[in-house]
Amino acid sequence: MAQLESLNFDNSYVQFPAGFYQRIEPTPLRDPFLIAFNPAVAGLLDLDPCSVQPKKLAQYLGGHKPLPGSEPLAMKYTGHQFGVYNPELGDGRGLLLGEVLNQQGERWDLHLKGAGRTAFSRFGDGRAVLRSSIREYLVSEAMHGLGIPTTRALALVGSEERVMRDGMMEPCAALLRVTQCHIRFGHFEYFYYSRQHDQLQLLADYCLQRFFADCLEQEQPYLAMFQEVVRRSARLVAKWQAYGFVHAVLNTDNMSLIGETFDYGPYSFMDSYKPDTISNHNDHQGRYAFARQPAIVQWNLSCLAQALLPLIDKEDLIAALDSFPALYETAELQEFRNRLGLQQVAEDDAVLVKELQQLFAQQALDMNRFFRKLSDFDGSEQSLTDLMALCCSPEQLTPWLLKYEQRLLQEAASQPIRRAQMRAVNPEFILRNYMAEEAIRSATEGDFTLVHSLTDLLRKPMQENPDFAHYAEAPPEWAGGICLTCSS
Numbered sequence: 001m002a003q004l005e006s007l008n009f010d011n012s013y014v015q016f017p018a019g020f021y022q023r024i025e026p027t028p029l030r031d032p033f034l035i036a037f038n039p040a041v042a043g044l045l046d047l048d049p050c051s052v053q054p055k056k057l058a059q060y061l062g063g064h065k066p067l068p069g070s071e072p073l074a075m076k077y078t079g080h081q082f083g084v085y086n087p088e089l090g091d092g093r094g095l096l097l098g099e100v101l102n103q104q105g106e107r108w109d110l111h112l113k114g115a116g117r118t119a120f121s122r123f124g125d126g127r128a129v130l131r132s133s134i135r136e137y138l139v140s141e142a143m144h145g146l147g148i149p150t151t152r153a154l155a156l157v158g159s160e161e162r163v164m165r166d167g168m169m170e171p172c173a174a175l176l177r178v179t180q181c182h183i184r185f186g187h188f189e190y191f192y193y194s195r196q197h198d199q200l201q202l203l204a205d206y207c208l209q210r211f212f213a214d215c216l217e218q219e220q221p222y223l224a225m226f227q228e229v230v231r232r233s234a235r236l237v238a239k240w241q242a243y244g245f246v247h248a249v250l251n252t253d254n255m256s257l258i259g260e261t262f263d264y265g266p267y268s269f270m271d272s273y274k275p276d277t278i279s280n281h282n283d284h285q286g287r288y289a290f291a292r293q294p295a296i297v298q299w300n301l302s303c304l305a306q307a308l309l310p311l312i313d314k315e316d317l318i319a320a321l322d323s324f325p326a327l328y329e330t331a332e333l334q335e336f337r338n339r340l341g342l343q344q345v346a347e348d349d350a351v352l353v354k355e356l357q358q359l360f361a362q363q364a365l366d367m368n369r370f371f372r373k374l375s376d377f378d379g380s381e382q383s384l385t386d387l388m389a390l391c392c393s394p395e396q397l398t399p400w401l402l403k404y405e406q407r408l409l410q411e412a413a414s415q416p417i418r419r420a421q422m423r424a425v426n427p428e429f430i431l432r433n434y435m436a437e438e439a440i441r442s443a444t445e446g447d448f449t450l451v452h453s454l455t456d457l458l459r460k461p462m463q464e465n466p467d468f469a470h471y472a473e474a475p476p477e478w479a480g481g482i483c484l485t486c487s488s
């Protein structure tokens, strides 16, 4: 096991030609202090969590000392923001510190978010605020707990430094994000639109080697890679739709090539199922509303396809894009089958799921609480009452429930087995906006207890926890009034 000073850095991105990035050191953050540290992520890096001294880690993350072995750089990328191409993007407030190779041969990127200005900061100050850093830290663990692919974080530091957001001064923070891939669709768009097609190919070759080695054995590796990106993206957005997750800023620069949820901002898990939910107050047109996410992901894939035109035949790219809706539907249906405890495949399952989604929408149901209660549904009076209690018009539930009970007759598993299977995919706890808000409010007063306890809770969201039973209940009324913006 390594210590912070002896992490096994093996930096490959820095070996690209200079046009791929800007080499730059983090700008020191005033008086950094450690807020949270994630031993599970330390494990991925072969880092001995017990050897980590909070003060030292805060110095490294606060940019006061270079982390031995790191070679910080700001990646250049561009992308489509709200449908419009922006050539000026890149890491404007985060730096890739380097890559750590672990003993399993996995290569993990360490990215310091909130590290100060870079050549790509435009009008920004290069900082991340405490509020958004806590939200990212919490949700990445929550997503991981739910089994939804996501970036993660090793640690979070706070600071006395303040910056202006939405007209107010706010404390800064920095988060060390860890994932195997910081390459976004926008990386390819940069080289395509700046007509650097040799560099585009260099990047594609790198991605093939590093993330899609299986595709190298295919007749057309670049095409095989794109097809795999389409598949992974379809599976990812299917999970979002199945758990009521709204990403809220699905620009192409926030799309990970390996199909992870990436670059958290004003995201939310819906407390009540409303397909037109817009989680970002700045998204006036509702471009990134909940129900639009699958279509938007496909649109984003079409931007990536466009950027890959110098490497892949146009007809092949179109065919791969056209495969998205079917891939998505299959993945979505499977997610819902799992949540409904259906192990068998029946012809009418898609109808059963559609009708359930309609019911959710009609009643603005809390889908996550519904599925948890449905896991316990055994036909008894009590379990029926519990389920009905979630509905504003319970009589509308009855016809669907009867169909569902009929459908269960085709299943081999007994009710207790099904209950266990369903409880393994239907969380007791989900990161609701108000929970993050409570953690942020107390953190702003210097109390980080809730950040820690929510992290622990959400890491194992399927497990009951009597100490936090209130978080499994309906959210308080004030939850509806929370306003999230791009700076969230």
Ligand code: AMP
Pocket: 088, 089, 090, 091, 092, 093, 094, 120, 121, 122, 123, 124, 125, 126, 127, 128, 249, 253, 254, 263, 265, 486
């Ligand atoms: P995001 O909305 O986080 O996806 O960021 C979009 C673009 O703005 C990226 O190029 C970011 O690096 C950049 N950016 C976001 N916040 C800041 C900031 N505070 N300072 C500088 N650049 C930023």
Ligand code: MG
Pocket: 253, 254, 263
């Ligand atoms: Mg971004």
